[in-house]
Amino acid sequence: MTKSPIIFGIIGKKLYLTILLALIMILVDVKNIIPKGNSVTLINSICGSIIEMISVFIPHIFKFKGKSTTSSRKCNKIIFKNYFVLFLTIALNFGLDKIFSYFEFDSIYFDSMWISLCFQMIFYFLLSLIILKTKYYIHNIISSILFCLFTVITDLISENFKDFKLSGFLSLIKYLFDDLQFCYIKYMIDRKYHSYWNILFFTGLFYFIIDIIYFIIIIIIDPYNNSIFNTIRKAKEKYFIVINVLLSAIFEFYLKTLITLLILEYFSFNHALISYVLSMIVVNLINIIYNYALHKMHLFFLIPAIFQILSLLFFLEILEFNFCNLNFNTKRNIMIREKKEMLLRNYSDASDIEIDKDFYIKNQEEEKNLELYDITRDSDEKDNDDEN
Numbered sequence: 001m002t003k004s005p006i007i008f009g010i011i012g013k014k015l016y017l018t019i020l021l022a023l024i025m026i027l028v029d030v031k032n033i034i035p036k037g038n039s040v041t042l043i044n045s046i047c048g049s050i051i052e053m054i055s056v057f058i059p060h061i062f063k064f065k066g067k068s069t070t071s072s073r074k075c076n077k078i079i080f081k082n083y084f085v086l087f088l089t090i091a092l093n094f095g096l097d098k099i100f101s102y103f104e105f106d107s108i109y110f111d112s113m114w115i116s117l118c119f120q121m122i123f124y125f126l127l128s129l130i131i132l133k134t135k136y137y138i139h140n141i142i143s144s145i146l147f148c149l150f151t152v153i154t155d156l157i158s159e160n161f162k163d164f165k166l167s168g169f170l171s172l173i174k175y176l177f178d179d180l181q182f183c184y185i186k187y188m189i190d191r192k193y194h195s196y197w198n199i200l201f202f203t204g205l206f207y208f209i210i211d212i213i214y215f216i217i218i219i220i221i222d223p224y225n226n227s228i229f230n231t232i233r234k235a236k237e238k239y240f241i242v243i244n245v246l247l248s249a250i251f252e253f254y255l256k257t258l259i260t261l262l263i264l265e266y267f268s269f270n271h272a273l274i275s276y277v278l279s280m281i282v283v284n285l286i287n288i289i290y291n292y293a294l295h296k297m298h299l300f301f302l303i304p305a306i307f308q309i310l311s312l313l314f315f316l317e318i319l320e321f322n323f324c325n326l327n328f329n330t331k332r333n334i335m336i337r338e339k340k341e342m343l344l345r346n347y348s349d350a351s352d353i354e355i356d357k358d359f360y361i362k363n364q365e366e367e368k369n370l371e372l373y374d375i376t377r378d379s380d381e382k383d384n385d386d387e388n
Helices: 013-033 041-061 077-103 107-111 115-132 138-157 166-190 196-221 227-234 239-266 269-290 292-315 331-346 364-387
Strands: 006-008 319-321 352-356 359-362
Touching: 013 239, 013 269, 041 196, 041 239, 077 166, 077 196, 107 166, 115 138, 115 166, 115 269, 138 292, 138 319, 166 196, 166 239, 166 269, 196 227, 196 239, 239 269, 269 292, 292 319
Parallel strands: none
Antiparallel strands: 006 319, 352 359
């Protein structure tokens, strides 16, 4: 086997989805160049939910095939239960957002900190152990510790702890329920074989119902001076509201959700952390360049950020530690061992079995036959010598 201390693991063909999600997240942040005060988040969410519901027809139009076995089934108690639990997770997330905004918790500042990614990894790590029964090994633990360590270093360089308030830790509850929602969706895809298109439709439907109920409550409480109508009236340029609705509905609510579901279909939510890290790097670079004279020393955040990506790649087994047997339980080596055992059973008559370019198996049975042949030959030659 190669002696390099670092080798490539399994690189999925759909890994480009993480780059695509990062680009969408960057565009979502860049759209904030539209003057503030011209965006109505509730209307953006309603329009995004409508697009999510309409997109359920896409797989039927383009004849997409997936691994779902529930698409053609009629609704039964199990399917109803699965989507009802999904509705509860969405309702909890929505409720927490409104509670934070009502009590003016400083969760937005915490969202811009690198350490938020650390908590997202930890929460999904724990939830996947309970819900998905995921097995983690020593190389996963080491790389996750390194990832969390580099997030703290990056925040220290960026001086993000300078104005941080302890109330920001309350937003960790929101991260916990976010990860719970993603983990449960992964459970629905992998264990219950629900189509991600169906999940996208019901996600849009549930948010649409909740948003409409919230919209009606706002109108009933104050029909004239509510926050929605005031924002529309105070907007100096009304077309900015339309642009914001289109950009938010398409990119922030629809495409971002769709690509995240695709990542959950082929990988796990931990792969989405690649997108979060890449988008945060780009957004921070833009902010530093825009205020270069004031924040030029913050450019050093790139050093731990690069190591942060590397540690995440080791955690996801895209890269592997090839020393101290740390990669013994990686997916690639587990698959090689399984293939090795299968080939030993199926091709017991073959002389050499090639598992990988670095692995060859000698047929032990043939070696025994050769040894028996040599012993028999030696015995015959000895008898011939005795006769002579």
